[in-house]
Amino acid sequence: MQGIQHIIFDLGGVLLNIDYQLTHKAFTDLGIADFNTHFSQLHADSLFEDLETGKVSEEEFLEKIKEHLPEKTTNEAIITAWNAMLLDYPVARLQLLQQLRQHYNLFLLSNTNAIHLAAFNTILEKSRGISSLASFFDKTYYSHLVGLRKPGKEIYQLILDENDLRPEHTLFIDDTLPNVEAAKELGIQAIHLQAPKTILDIFRK
Known part of the structure; x- marks a missing residue:
């Protein structure tokens, strides 16, 4: 951590526990016979990327998903299935953020996407009594709100520029390798967090 003044955290798989298989199961239970085939096609159609960059609204996303489900499937059922992957925030990780913020810009x-943002803040409020993740950070950057997503270099550069950060003094932590590699190409110090390791292992000393 020598020379590091600023830390950028990914969310899912780093701070928030997630399990994509739970969403797989939830949509299968709703009536999608071949989840992987349908969702691979929707990825190819850029639906998910467009949702994550704000090009597709929540309503448009739900209507597109309904095309692959039984006719009477409700929006609420789809949202519940979509959010099934979002699990919990281990309290030790949140405590670590509070400790780190005394020494670093976070x-x-x-x-x-908009659906998940509402859901993971609700999880935080119900489990910890904290209304928003924003309380742990100097600033939060969500892809659907800024219109950019990882691993595109533009979103990293946006954070550097808006906050006057020097990349060599900045650490980025993510559980997806292409995201880490993109940050490194801009000169940002970066760590690829791989299970079973957690951020507690990185900062244990």
Whole structure:
């Protein structure tokens, strides 16, 4: 951590526990017979990327998903299935953020969408009594709100420029390798967090 003054955290798989298989199961239970085939096609159609960059609204996303589900499937059922992957915030990770903020500028950078943003803040409020992740950071960057997503270099550069950060004094932590590699190409110090390691292992000393 020598020379590091600023830390940028990914969210899912770093601070928030997630399990994509739970969303897989939830949509299968709703009636999608071949989840992987349908969702691979929707990825190819850029639906998810467009959702994460704000090009597709929540309503448009729900209507597109309904095309692959039984006719009477409700929006609420789809949202519940979509959010099934979002689990919990281990309290030790939140405590670590509070400790780190006394010594570093902290930022959050997440590829996410409006449906998940509402859900993971609700999880935080119900479990910890804290209304928003924003309380742990100097600033939060959500892909659907800024119109950019990882691993595009533009979103990293936006954080550097808006906050006057020097990349060599900045650490980025993410559980997805292409995101880490993109940050490194801009001169940012970066760590690829791989399970079973957690951020507690990085800062244990």
